[in-house]
Amino acid sequence: MTERYSKYCITVLLLVVALMCSIRVFATPFNDNEGGFPDELFHVGRSLQNTIRISELINFGHIDNSVDDLAGFSSRVETVCELGIEKPDICPGYFESRVNNVYPVSSGNIRGKGVYIFHGLMQLVLHNVNVGFRIYFARMMAVMIGVLMVYVIYRLSFLLFHDQRLAIAVAASIGLMPSVSNIVSAVSTEGPALLAVALLLLSTTIIVVQGFSIARLLLFGFSVLCCLFTKITAIIPLPILMLFFLDRVGFSWKKLLAVFGFLIVIAITFLRGDATKAGVAHWYFERNPGLVSVHGTPVKLAYQVFYKAYGVEKNIKPNAIANDWAIGYTCLTEFDNISCDSFPSQFSNTIVQFLPTREAKRLAGKIVTFGSWMYANDGEIVSSPAIVLGYDNANQDVVGGSQHTGNGAWEFVVNHIQLPNDIRDIGVSLDASNQSLIFWDDIVLIEGLLGAEGGPPVFDNRDSSSGVWNGIRFSNLLKNGSAEQHWNNVPDSLWSFMINYGTGTWANRLNGQLFTLYDLDRTGSGYFAGIRAMFVTFWGSFVGGDWPGLARWHYVVAIVFVIISLYGWLRYVNFDSKLKVMPLGLPLYFWCLILAYLITGILRMEISAEWVPPLYYSTSRFVLPAIIPVMLLLISGLVFLTSRKLSRLLIATLVLLIFLANSWMLLRVELPYFKCDIEPRWVCTDL
Structure with a gap:
């Protein structure tokens, strides 16, 4: 040419x-x-x-x-x-x-x-x-x-x-x-x-x-x-x-x-000491995904609380395995550096955990048992854990929950529901709307009908992954139902570096990616x-x-x-x-x-x-x-x-x-x- x-x-x-x-x-x-x-x-x-x-x-x-x-x-x-x-x-x-x-x-x-x-x-x-x-x-x-x-x-x-x-x-x-x-x-x-x-x-x-x-x-x-x-x-x-x-x-x-590779190992070792606790592993506050595309709204985990610090004794719970941490929600600033209404347009007061999609499809049409130990102030009306049937981020049905009146002590609340045949995703929802103080612990989602009568479940381990209920062994489909496990945030220095030399949107996504x-x-x-x-x-x-x-x-x-x-x-x-x-x-x-x-x-x-x-x-x-x-x-x-x-x-x-x-x-x-x-x-x- x-x-x-x-x-x-x-x-x-x-x-x-x-x-x-x-x-x-x-x-x-x-x-x-x-x-x-x-x-x-x-x-x-x-x-x-x-x-x-x-x-x-x-x-x-x-x-x-x-x-x-x-x-x-x-x-x-x-x-x-x-x-x-x-x-x-x-x-x-x-x-x-x-x-x-x-x-x-x-x-x-x-x-x-x-x-x-x-x-x-x-x-x-x-x-x-x-x-x-x-x-x-x-x-x-x-x-x-x-x-x-x-x-x-x-x-x-x-x-x-x-x-x-x-x-x-x-x-x-x-x-x-x-x-x-x-x-x-x-x-x-x-x-x-x-x-x-x-x-x-x-x-x-x-x-x-x-x-x-x-x-x-x-x-x-x-x-x-x-x-x-x-x-x-x-x-x-x-x-x-x-x-x-x-x-x-x-x-x-x-x-x-x-x-x-050697420099990466050194950096990871150095940055690990700069990480802070993010919250309860696998339990998330609901977040509008539409806001993430525009502003990079950060992910937020449920609060992990040492409930005895609030004068709540655990011996009220007849549980074989001792655990001192729970999922908590309160307007007290100990749970966060801000008040309850600081994120009105970013986060709801609902905490959720969804099962893997393959597990949800397997449960279609079956009966499930779900519940948890709950603590609320005496006379306060609270919502028990409920099932979330998710079809997409805009269409979700919350079913199976009930209203419960707190008595200032730990109580185990349990419900049952038969799931529809056309479900796509299943999760458990913890609703803390308009509550001043509420704790959840040992949250379970179990295939089959259990706990209709008799006492609460007895767990094999601290993470409440399995146990015995009315003489029947069960496996908990939820992860970290006991709230004992927590995740850390990305190191503060890495977040600051991304804010200063990258973009705020990317910085706010770091925890979510992790x-x-x-x-x-x-x-x-x-x-x-x-x-x-x-x-x-x-x-x-x-x-x-x-x-x-x-x-x-x-x-x-x-x-x-x-x-x-x-x-x-x-x-x-x-x-x-x-x-x-x-x-x-x-x-x-x-x-x-x-x-x-x-x-x-x-x-x-x-x-x-x-x-x-x-x-x-x-x-x-x-x-x-x-x-x-x-x-x-x-x-x-x-x-x-x-x-x-x-x-x-x-x-x-x-x-x-x-x-x-x-x-x-x-x-x-x-x-x-x-x-x-x-x-x-x-x-x-x-x-």
């Missing part, structure tokens, strides 16, 4: 990418509940706040007050202050309030500072326009970033392959990928993160291929800064890149990994579902990458090409001396980068044991920069096939199919969805 012809091809490619993205710019509604990117309004708000600050700094004049209308497009916030615009006249004291401290609305503001300053500067050219025009303008600036990203990938690919055709194929496959085309058509930090990672890989490859120079080091330093101030997922390549450069100067990978690993019996199915969601949104998605936008047969085609490429890489491994396509060491770096992004995507999933189902949210947009090494390696694998003619045919077919899939998603899914006036809007699409 001649240089002139290659310039013509890349120009056409950039125009096609810009055209398809521009159609999305003007077709996608602003409202986040009509198909708009939910986070776009937050990014626009933070950008306009930077416009205000810059205009005040340089005495450029005030921008118009149309920014006040921005909150009208959001279904998740009430004021523009929650979108990051500081307007004391609209919401006085908001940024000094406790709500703002609990809800980190500025989460990502530091990490995305480069994006917001860029958009803030661009908005300075607009005067006396409505906020809708500002959003369209910001989207077109985002498209410009996307087009630049495609060109950078083209330059990167040419350096790697020394082949114009392959370079154009890689750039086209990424620029026309439905998921990429959608995200760079909206105001986001994901699009700039793609550009930042592409610049980092380009500057690294230039140094590897051409050696060090001042200009190349300056380009490398600029790309590192772009990664640091774009999005936290753009930082993922940096530690792997450091290992790569150390390997290039003579350090072996084995030694580097050994040192890295507890999902402890509760893997319950959350394991969520991880499998989350990986599947990451795969389908990686190739094609809209609404900012949150919803899959392709049909199942599209993913079958993608899997076929991945398998063919892996076969090519197997040939590369077997015939390493004959097949060369990239500079030495870079393929291993790209494989490690993909693995790092996969781990990041798993950690970014919103999974928790108290939700039905455990997975609430998973998407690939947080790891979308992985599309660059994925497509580089995928096309490299096709190059390694036995026939050059077959390789070229498959690569050309791949690019064509990606373009057709992008067009199909735009015309058959996105546009019909945006125009649909029927709920659910999916009925108007071809999905």
Whole structure:
């Protein structure tokens, strides 16, 4: 391919990418509940706040007050202050309030500072326009970033392959990928993160291929800064890149990994002493998963209390095994550093534990016995433990419980219920609404009818996992019913580090991620579902990458090409001396980068044991920069096939199919969805 012809091809490619993205710019509604990117309004708000600050700094004049209308497009916030615009006249004291401290609305503001300053500067050219025009303008600036990203990938690919055709194929496959085309058509930090990672890989490859120079080091330093101030997922390549450069100067990978592992062991040992008690293991306060997506609302475990400290004696409980801890709820500050009503919109006063889904399905249609030792003040009416039948996070039935009048002593309260046949998830609920003091201990959920008459159960051990009841042996289906086991929070120093150098949202998720690993019996199915969601949104998605936008047969085609490429890489491994396509060491770096992004995507999933189902949210947009090494390696694998003619045919077919899939998603899914006036809007699409 001649240089002139290659310039013509890349120009056409950039125009096609810009055209398809521009159609999305003007077709996608602003409202986040009509198909708009939910986070776009937050990014626009933070950008306009930077416009205000810059205009005040340089005495450029005030921008118009149309920014006040921005909150009208959001279904998740009430004021523009929650979108990051500081307007004391609209919401006085908001940024000094406790709500703002609990809800980190500025989460990502530091990490995305480069994006917001860029958009803030661009908005300075607009005067006396409505906020809708500002959003369209910001989207077109985002498209410009996307087009630049495609060109950078083209330059990167040419350096790697020394082949114009392959370079154009890689750039086209990424620029026309439905998921990429959608995200760079909206105001986001994901699009700039793609550009930042592409610049980092380009500057690294230039140094590897051409050696060090001042200009190349300056380009490398600029790309590192772009990664640091774009999005936290753009930082993922940096530690792997450091290992790569150390390997290039003579350090072996084995030694580097050994040192890295040793440092991790030291860090874990050091941080363990910094952890504090989080609460009762496996028992969670109910938490609205919808708030987690926006604010990273932290997980909260039930309070573990030493009830004798409240003058409550345990000898009232005729139990064979002594245990001194219980689940407690009180408005006394000993249980927390805040009062009972400090989290009215984040947490309910209900504590739950759900069984693993496979266990719940096994109990369908059967009779179960459930109950616990309870302590409440004399004359106080309290709710006994109840069964929760969960269908999803919005549809749950609480059944089988009863009202109980406390007498100032421990009492064992038991109930029975026959479960329906169509249940999905089963849990036990402890309701502490409007109670000043209540304790639960030795909570049980048992298959079958027990305790209808006679005394309370006698347990075999401190964790109340088994015992004898009226002469019949039983196994408790609940974990830690005795509340003896507790979990620790993540170390405070790690939380502070993430707050200062990461994002508040990620910091607030740390405990939740840790507890999902402890509760893997319950959350394991969520991880499998989350990986599947990451795969389908990686190739094609809209609404900012949150919803899959392709049909199942599209993913079958993608899997076929991945398998063919892996076969090519197997040939590369077997015939390493004959097949060369990239500079030495870079393929291993790209494989490690993909693995790092996969781990990041798993950690970014919103999974928790108290939700039905455990997975609430998973998407690939947080790891979308992985599309660059994925497509580089995928096309490299096709190059390694036995026939050059077959390789070229498959690569050309791949690019064509990606373009057709992008067009199909735009015309058959996105546009019909945006125009649909029927709920659910999916009925108007071809999905």
